[in-house]
Amino acid sequence: MPQLNGGGGDELGANDEMISFKDEGEQEDKISENVSAERDLDDVKSSLVNESENNSSSSDSEQTERRPQPRPDHESYEKAREYFAEALRRQQDGGFFKSPHYPGYPFLMIPDLSSPYLSNGALSPSARTYLHMKWPLLDVPGTATLKDSRSPTPGHLSNKVPVVQHAHMHPLTPLITYSNEHFSPGTPPSHLSPEILDPKTGIPRTPHPSELSPYYPLSPGAMGQIPHPLGWLVPQQGQHMYPITGGFRHPYPALAMNASMSSLVSSRFSPHIVHHPHGLHQTGIPHPAIVSPAIKQEPNGEHSPAAHAKSPGPNKKEDDRKPHIKKPLNAFMLYMKEMRAKVVAECTLKESAAINQILGRRWHSLSREEQAKYYELARKERQLHSQLYPGWSARDNYGKRKKRKRDNKTDSTAEDFSARNKKPCVQYLPQEKMIDSPGSSHGSMLDSPATPSAALASPAAPAPTHSEQAQPLSLTTKPDRHHHYPVLAKPPSSSSSSSSSSSGSQLTPPLLSRPLPFSSLHASLLSPPSPYHHSHHALYQSQPLSLVTKSAD
């Protein structure tokens, strides 16, 4: 088990500075509309990376970053914000599993950050400030009462809030191994950035509480009563509250939380909200992955009658009783979840099919370690899922969606889709294709790391093959599964295969800004913003590819 009390007191203290400072700069945040969200995220990432690289030497820059002087100028604020992001990341990425799918689930603990509570049990100023910042409507008590084991800790109020390590571990906790080794401190997932893009404006902003909600929407059974993404964490009888971290923000402000925030605050301790036939794990903890077919909930909140009618007729009654446990998201789904809003914000396209194409290409353009993070997340998602639902099988969900005719899919869908898509962003898609690799084979070459930690242990860019440099993209061709690595149960101890194939970076040109001019499509849309991105731009620029037109070859 990871230690629960890693020395993080200084960080919390720094957080205090940061939080109060950020609080002050929150106003500025609203007027800094010129700051591209993409660049913003990149800046945060870069700063984190730089700090990571200088981790051992504890450079001056690190010192200054660790002790930002709150000055009322924008530059300082930006600096402080970066530090804040880092501090947040360190909390959330501290070696424990922070499931984006199950944020706040009892497994999640903060290892390396001191408790948001003071020694007297009261909420620390930083935690309170942060809670206020994130949840303006929330009345955050500063008393020790919250630390009562049967009362929700402040952590459950937000999945990004510093969380207390709880003495009472969930019984399932030991079942999952958490290790820092999987994640390099210097490679913070971009989704851990404290900011979020407004999908409409593209302006970075502080995520609304609803956007901090789990990937899995709240149990629909609880949805009507619990207007809180973490409502399922409400302690059960005889159970202790579990700390929350979660690191993923919800990319979409879809969940209707605004109006119900206050009711949440007032009702979060109410016993009634814990009695839900659906969404309750066997431990008694309602889980967002459990979605009742009766109220199959959409992230945007629309559900009920329509979704109900969606249920297949024959077993309708039975399905009503049996909650629908969704599949855990795979790595790419996690990536999409995180990046979709970003892409949507940068592009006028709204159609998910087109967005997904972009995301798919960006996914392939991600470096190995970038992808490895998502593979690792996905692996833990599955692990957690299996722990939560031991008897569940993907087979259970078979047939709950109408079967598709995939026969025609490979033949015409792409062209049909391109024919339909005449929206502005599509114009750039062909260009994008020129800089990207053929997705179908690339994925396999990237070797969805069976052992993502291996890839992380030895960060390296996937070696592009000749084929992917030369072959036109087939949007519908599945990757060569022979090259896929099965997800292993046990993570590798050290770098192995990934490092051997990591020489791909030698084949790739240095990361350059996009040479091709695009007027309206953000460059980041075409390439991942990651500093680790080993783009093959130069290799692809000559490829006359079209994203929306399936290659006839």
Add this chain to the structure above:
DNA sequence: CTCCCTTTGAAGTGA
């Protein structure tokens, strides 16, 4: 109102 589209990956099915 329902399904399709589109992406990747995991997992199930059937030969």
Add this chain to the structure above:
DNA sequence: TCACTTCAAAGGGAG
């Protein structure tokens, strides 16, 4: 073992 299918998210579009 292999190929194929289904589902996970998302939301506009089509029927």
